[in-house]
Amino acid sequence: EAQVTQNPRYLITVTGKKLTVTCSQNMNHEYMSWYRQDPGLGLRQIYYSMNVEATDKGDVPEGYKVSRKEKRNFPLILESPSPNQTSLYFCASSRLTGTNTGELFFGEGSRLTVL
Amino acid sequence: GENVEQHPSTLSVQEGDSAVIKCTYSDSASNYFPWYKQELGKGPQLIIDIRSNVGEKKDQRIAVTLNKTAKHFSLHITETQPEDSAVYFCAANNQAGTALIFGKGTTLSVSS
Secondary structure (H helix, E strand, O other): OOEEEEOOEEEEEEOOOOOEEEEOOOOOOEEEEEEEOOOOOEEEEEEEEEEOOOOEOOOOOOOOOOOOOOOOOOOOOEEOOOOOHOOEEEEEOOEEOOEEEEEOEEEEEEEEEOO | OOOOOEEOEEEEOOOOOOOOEEEEEEEOOHHHHHHEEOOOOOOOOOEEEOOOEEEEEEEEEEEEEEOOOOEEEEEEEEHHHHHHHHEEEEEEOOOOOOEEOOOOOOEEEEOO
16 A cells, blocks of 8 residues: 555654654655644645755754655654644655656654643 | 645535635746645545646546636535545645645535
């Protein structure tokens, strides 16, 4: 089954404690991206990757890091989480047509609370 | 940068009625306009999309229209059913093609 898998689905942590949210896709997609979803703000892009070892900032990258060492995996790293990073996070992947993304396939989401 | 405005933020209809959600976008270079449905506790799923060389597209009870001159696109759901209740997001691609810019979402409630 084609899917994007995120872990953990739920996490409560404390300010400053490094954490990683993993994302894996089994569709051999070149493009992967992280979004955060906040009430009243919709979905905002954090980082994206056009292929292995090619990552770039989205609209709200502050406080986050990513890596793309393998095509299927795209972890999101919060080096020193703060309460304003409490949010619902989605990983997504897509085939590329030329340099353009197509249909985004989303994971089920990771709800993060930073105390 | 690209901005996508979506209205209304909430919409309540009776089962069998039609529902219309409207979006406007700012970047005239956008050429891909998908609509996503998000059910409670799940990730958004594509329900229909349209490209800028097409004015209208239908898939059973849902249709999308695009007016490139006015930078408007709309989602139309006919004969609504309770299972249509969800949050709907419109989106437009950015000029570089590296991101979808999403509207803030519309919560659709269909009562039987």
